[in-house]
Amino acid sequence: MSRPIESQVRELQAATHTQEIERAAEAAATLRSTLQERSLSELLADLEQAFANENWEVAISVINELDQRVATADPDEQILTEKARHLLATAVLDEESQSELRSRVELESALALEQGMLLASAGTALAAKQTSSSVSETIQSVSQSTQTFEQTAETVERVADETTTPPKVTVVNPAAVPETLAAGSTKQVEITVRNIGDATARDVTVSLSPPSFLAVSPENAQIGTLMNDAEATSTFTVEGTEAGSGTFEVVIETADQNGGTTAVEVTVTAETKDVIDALTGTDGEVSFAELLTAIEYYNSGEAVPNTGGAQVTLQHVLIIIERYNNNE
Incomplete structure (x- = not known):
């Protein structure tokens, strides 16, 4: 069993004060690993406790992890939500199943908004090093929404097992597209797609539709056939040609038109910064x-x-x- 988060933060602070770099690096890695292993509900409880105890360093550590969770949503959770959308669009369902699947879809957006509000209010409170009733209320609201959202996963899996759906190919890892890129630099981007439908998807093609300040090669990737739950990964090279900010689209095409488009915001900076x-x-x-x-x-x-x-x-x-x- 790992030590409490508070103890791990103290170890990191102690190593930092004595400028023991390797010890600090090891302590930071241990802390990061501990936080990554905790569920979202556990992290929210940790954050509430840190604010109650006015332990600002622990609060900062937890908020950093929450920020990364929000920025890089769990691919498995995203796939379940896409399955819920696909079932609602293509399957004949009873009213109870429809209601629960709609709840799943609606909660995904609402939860992301609540999490953003939590990070903003917690950041403000941390800057002032003051506890805040609004932070506590938001934590409790996010905790409740999170539990409800997690409970809907069983419904999605149950309905999916009981229903046969046409093919539907969706992006598994939209976070693979870089949010920022320096002008003149390039990045290898691996896009993974999955067929979440029951029937086989045919003639699957993946392409990237970038804004004018980005160049992409190749223009598209021919995947071909994807069986149920099968995945395929395509590699593209993305170059920042000039400064700009806009929407980067991952476009999936299939023979039966059950693909789609995933949009990701991208910013290219004109100047590079010192580390x-x-x-x-x-x-x-x-x-x-x-x-x-x-x-x-x-x-x-x-x-x-x-x-x-x-x-x-x-x-x-x-x-x-x-x-x-x-x-x-």
């Missing part, structure tokens, strides 16, 4: 949230957005830790 500026801003101060983010990038080896593909080095972490310690 430290990209992570912490230019005011010279470093918050605990920014420290966590920096160490997570150091651990993962992933490129920092808006830096032209630069990674966080040991030297970057040292500078960020020093600035964090100087804030206190």
Whole structure:
């Protein structure tokens, strides 16, 4: 059993204060792993407890994880919602099943909105280091909506097992499309699609329809046939040709026209930033949230957005830790 989140945060803070980089990196990785393993309901309970105890560093850690959950929605949950939509559109259902499936579809959008409101209100309260009744009320509202949303999964699976539907191909991982890209840089994008219908989908084609400031190759990917629940992944190269902001569409075409379009917002920046500026801003101060983010990038080896593909080095972490310690 892992140690409580509060204890793990204290370990990270202790390593940071003594500038033990590897110890801090290990502590951050352990904390991240613990948070990732917790359900959304558990994270909401952790956040409510952190605010009640005025433990701001724990609250920040939990909010960081919640923010990532909101930004990269669970693909399995998204697929279940798409199945609910497909069943409502194509199957003959009793009133109770229709009601529960509609609830699933409606709750997905409502829950995303509530989660966004929670992150905003919690961020404001954290900035002032004050507890807030509105944060507590929003946490409870999101918790209730989350439990209801999770309960609908059983209904979707049950109705899907009892019903035969035509093919329906949908995107499994819309988050694979980069939200930001530096002008002049390229990124390999892997788009995975799945046939969530019962019948076989034929002549499946995936293409990316980018705004004018992005170039994509190849123009499309021929997948062919997809059986029930089968997946296929296509790789595209995306290049930011100039600065801009707009909608990037993943277009799926099939022989029976049961494909669709998934839209993703994308921003291309004209200038690349220094790694430290990209992570912490230019005011010279470093918050605990920014420290966590920096160490997570150091651990993962992933490129920092808006830096032209630069990674966080040991030297970057040292500078960020020093600035964090100087804030206190």
